[in-house]
Amino acid sequence: DAKTTQPNSMESNEEEPVHLPCNHSTISGTDYIHWYRQLPSQGPEYVIHGLTSNVNNRMASLAIAEDRKSSTLILHRATLRDAAVYYCILRRGNEKLTFGTGTRLTIIP
Amino acid sequence: EAQVTQNPRYLITVTGKKLTVTCSQNMNHEYMSWYRQDPGLGLRQIYYSMNVEVTDKGDVPEGYKVSRKEKRNFPLILESPSPNQTSLYFCASSVTTTGTGELFFGEGSRLTVL
Numbered sequence: 001d002a003k004t005t006q007p008n009s010m011e012s013n014e015e016e017p018v019h020l021p022c023n024h025s026t027i028s029g030t031d032y033i034h035w036y037r038q039l040p041s042q043g044p045e046y047v048i049h050g051l052t053s054n055v056n057n058r059m060a061s062l063a064i065a066e067d068r069k070s071s072t073l074i075l076h077r078a079t080l081r082d083a084a085v086y087y088c089i090l091r092r093g094n095e096k097l098t099f100g101t102g103t104r105l106t107i108i109p
Numbered sequence: 110e111a112q113v114t115q116n117p118r119y120l121i122t123v124t125g126k127k128l129t130v131t132c133s134q135n136m137n138h139e140y141m142s143w144y145r146q147d148p149g150l151g152l153r154q155i156y157y158s159m160n161v162e163v164t165d166k167g168d169v170p171e172g173y174k175v176s177r178k179e180k181r182n183f184p185l186i187l188e189s190p191s192p193n194q195t196s197l198y199f200c201a202s203s204v205t206t207t208g209t210g211e212l213f214f215g216e217g218s219r220l221t222v223l
Contacts, residue, residue, distance in 0.1 A: 032208035043113075043199050043214030044152070051208075087152070091208040096167050097142065101151035 020073040022088030031090040115215035132200030139205035141183035
């Protein structure tokens with residue numbers, strides 16, 4: 001299985017941008033990079049995904065390194081509601097999916 | 110409304126008493142999966158299914174069974190629950206894709222085995 005590595009925790013000030021890193025050095029050419037987040041007492045929810053190019057949606061941006069061995073989830077202006085655990089996973093298709101422990105993001109008011 | 114529904118949401122049971130946690134999705138998704146979440150261990154995949162009658166083991170399948178007789182349902186069966194299966198369980202579904210499919214998760218089922 002392709003594995004990802006994320007910091008256990010990060011803190012950010014409210015209304016500041018947040019950059020959440022993810023390393024995936026064993027990524028294969030057909031692996032898509034997905035990000036999910038889990039708010040307290042809820043199931044994980046989809047945030048964004050990409051293959052090679054940077055991606056933007058209403059929730060966040062995804063910056064993918066040129067060699068695809070790392071990526072960064074960018075929250076442009078963090079709010080208290082963005083406090084959650086963020087998971088970076090690799091998805092090739094309908095296979096076994098490994099989520100890991102994610103990054104716990106704390107937002108400081 | 111597109112959703113994944115799990116039942117029960119909360120259950121306390123005793124060792125050895127068979128139980129089933131149901132999962133149903135209304136999005137016509139081919140792919141369905143079960144995860145358990147334990148403190149410090151993140152989300153670990155138990156079983157997944159790529160379509161009706163097609164299932165495969167995830168990372169922690171021991172002590173669990175699944176079946177996929179209908180596209181919308183993917184029940185998780187604990188034939189003889191043990192205390193180490195006390196956990197928070199999530200069901201998820203997505204379309205069949207080459208890797209672009211967004212996973213939709215249920216709200217979770219908190220199981221306690223005494």
